[in-house]
Amino acid sequence: MGAHLKGRLSPGEWVVRCLLAISALVIIFPLLWTFYTSFKTNEEFLGSIWSLPKVWNWDNYIRAFEVAKIGSYFINSIFLTLMAIAFMFLMGLPAAYILSRMEFRFRKVIFAFFMSGMFISTTYTVLPIFLMLNKVKLLNNLPVLAFVYAATTLSYNIFLMAGFFRGISKDYEDAAEIDGCGYLQKIGLVIVPLSRSGLFVVVLFAFMSYWNEYVLGFTVLRDRALMTLPIGLANLMEIQQFATDWGAMFAGLVTVMIPTMLVYIFVQKYLTAGISIGGLKG
Amino acid sequence: MTSLKPKLGTRQLFIVFGLGIPLVVYCLFVVGPTLSIFLESLFRWNGLSPNKKFVGLKNYTDLFGNPMFLSAISHTVFLLLVSTAVTMGIAIFFAVTLVQSRLPERGIFRVMFFFPNVLSVVVIGIIFRYVYAPNTGILNSALEAFGIEGPIWLGDARTVLWAISGAMVWQAMGYYMLIYMAGLDDIPPSLYEAADLDGASKFRQFIHITIPMLWDIIRVTLVFYIISSLNLSFTFVRIMTDAGPNKASEVLLTFMYDQAFENGNFGYAMAAAFVIFVLSFGLALLSDKLTERKDF
Numbered sequence: 001m002g003a004h005l006k007g008r009l010s011p012g013e014w015v016v017r018c019l020l021a022i023s024a025l026v027i028i029f030p031l032l033w034t035f036y037t038s039f040k041t042n043e044e045f046l047g048s049i050w051s052l053p054k055v056w057n058w059d060n061y062i063r064a065f066e067v068a069k070i071g072s073y074f075i076n077s078i079f080l081t082l083m084a085i086a087f088m089f090l091m092g093l094p095a096a097y098i099l100s101r102m103e104f105r106f107r108k109v110i111f112a113f114f115m116s117g118m119f120i121s122t123t124y125t126v127l128p129i130f131l132m133l134n135k136v137k138l139l140n141n142l143p144v145l146a147f148v149y150a151a152t153t154l155s156y157n158i159f160l161m162a163g164f165f166r167g168i169s170k171d172y173e174d175a176a177e178i179d180g181c182g183y184l185q186k187i188g189l190v191i192v193p194l195s196r197s198g199l200f201v202v203v204l205f206a207f208m209s210y211w212n213e214y215v216l217g218f219t220v221l222r223d224r225a226l227m228t229l230p231i232g233l234a235n236l237m238e239i240q241q242f243a244t245d246w247g248a249m250f251a252g253l254v255t256v257m258i259p260t261m262l263v264y265i266f267v268q269k270y271l272t273a274g275i276s277i278g279g280l281k282g
Numbered sequence: 283m284t285s286l287k288p289k290l291g292t293r294q295l296f297i298v299f300g301l302g303i304p305l306v307v308y309c310l311f312v313v314g315p316t317l318s319i320f321l322e323s324l325f326r327w328n329g330l331s332p333n334k335k336f337v338g339l340k341n342y343t344d345l346f347g348n349p350m351f352l353s354a355i356s357h358t359v360f361l362l363l364v365s366t367a368v369t370m371g372i373a374i375f376f377a378v379t380l381v382q383s384r385l386p387e388r389g390i391f392r393v394m395f396f397f398p399n400v401l402s403v404v405v406i407g408i409i410f411r412y413v414y415a416p417n418t419g420i421l422n423s424a425l426e427a428f429g430i431e432g433p434i435w436l437g438d439a440r441t442v443l444w445a446i447s448g449a450m451v452w453q454a455m456g457y458y459m460l461i462y463m464a465g466l467d468d469i470p471p472s473l474y475e476a477a478d479l480d481g482a483s484k485f486r487q488f489i490h491i492t493i494p495m496l497w498d499i500i501r502v503t504l505v506f507y508i509i510s511s512l513n514l515s516f517t518f519v520r521i522m523t524d525a526g527p528n529k530a531s532e533v534l535l536t537f538m539y540d541q542a543f544e545n546g547n548f549g550y551a552m553a554a555a556f557v558i559f560v561l562s563f564g565l566a567l568l569s570d571k572l573t574e575r576k577d578f
Binding site for chain 2: 009013016017019020023024026027028029030031033034045046049050091092094095097098099102104110114117119120121123124125126127128129130131132134147148150151152154155158182183208211212214215219229230231233234237249253256257260261263264268271
């Protein structure tokens with residue numbers, strides 16, 4: 001918008017520019033360093049930490065996938081994330097619709113009851129959730145974990161979706177009703193298409209939080225074959241034998257970052273806009 | 283009127299099912315566990331055996347008599363205070379400079395600063411282990427270039443909490459910056475124009491226009507930041523130091539977790555969990571009270 005330079009920058013603006021550039025370097029350099037280090041051999045890494053790899057080879061990635069099973073963690077992460085998003089919408093969409101667009105007794109109370117969940121965190125409810133799943137022998141089960149992800153993020157997502165739905169004019173719905181649409185059709189054919197940019201933000205936030213989740217997954221998934229990327233990576237770091245294989249570790253780090261990085265590059269406009277629409281995530 | 287009857291039926295059915303199922307699920311996985319934390323904290327129990335003994339508030343008196351727990355509280359509060367103050371300070375400063383500046387590259391700064399927020403905290407924790415590593419770390423070898431011998435950041439009780447706060451600030455700063463930028467966009471430019479005409483300096487404008495206009499957003503972000511960084515402290519500590527060296531970076535959540543899963547002391551861990559729950563609400567309420575708008 002108004003970013004046109006009127007003449008030259010003042011000395012003050014140069015100071016600000018330098019300050020910003022240094023901070024940007026502090027943010028970006030560790031990531032850049034992780035990226036190029038993932039192509040260095042272990043000897044190169046120990047020899048000089050700053051230097052670029054002499055040869056950009058994929059050996060570290062091959063080891064990360066073959067020995068450290070990063071590939072199977074990757075597939076688990078995708079499966080878990082998609083399923084959790086599906087569960088979340090199955091439950092959250094109708095609830096958000098009902099709470100934002102229908103009038104009935106106790107509506108406000110129920111909404112407030114749901115919203116109070118935004119202040120409760122799985123970092124401590126993980127204990128009772130673990131005990132509960134252990135009792136019914138449902139630990140080490142990805143669909144169940146996906147369901148728990150959906151359930152524990154329901155409050156926040158209903159809050160966001162109800163906010164988006166509230167802004168839709170009643171006329172569209174009335175028209176659909178005259179055409180004989182039922183509730184589910186109204187949600188699918190009117191509400192969802194009309195709030196798609198908002199729902200896109202919901203999907204993004206949900207993707208990020210499920211893809212990166214650690215505490216619950218780490219507690220519930222004890223079977224290595226079921227681990228997701230963050231859990232597998234943390235595990236990789238802990239196992240001593242891999243701690244000395246820097247290369248595979250860095251290759252693993254990059255593998256976890258790539259999908260979020262790609263998503264970020266393509267959608268950062270929506271994401272940053274979402275921050276101002278959706279406000280805060282818990 | 284009778285023709286409306288079946289329609290009313292589907293409406294009620296839709297509400298009952300559409301809202302009932304999520305409500306049950308929410309009670310089962312959010313409300314129930316929260317209540318059970320308090321209930322279970324009144325028992326001595328290892329989580330697995332049928333042997334469960336009611337001990338009243340003994341777990342709580344034990345907790346507050348345990349120096350490890352008390353130091354976990356002080357470490358947690360330290361992390362929250364330091365990372366909150368630094369994150370908020372930097373975020374507000376950069377938000378203001380970016381919004382008010384004429385720099386052509388400000389869009390790029392925005393995108394860069396926000397990026398850490400979308401990364402997994404596990405990844406950030408591991409990367410910062412390498413940043414802080416004593417010999418092979420980026421930070422110390424950068425300091426070396428200036429002739430400074432850096433400390434063993436994560437291996438020294440005096441620096442470990444500062445180092446973890448550093449990673450927390452790195453992760454959160456851009457997110458809060460974006461929120462403040464959104465808030466700044468809503469301040470009418472006429473306020474600044476009027477202040478300019480009155481000859482008010484940029485600093486005075488910041489104190490008398492920007493901060494008051496942003497105040498409500500600052501309050502909300504403060505509460506959210508406290509709650510979310512309390513939660514993030516678990517993963518940061520777990521990955522970066524595993525509470526070391528010698529428990530010098532033990533926080534409440536790692537204390538709770540190890541009591542349950544290392545020591546099999548679930549009742550005790552639940553008591554710790556309840557204290558964390560109360561503390562997070564307490565701190566949030568306190569910061570809300572402290573920042574209550576007096577008259578500007």
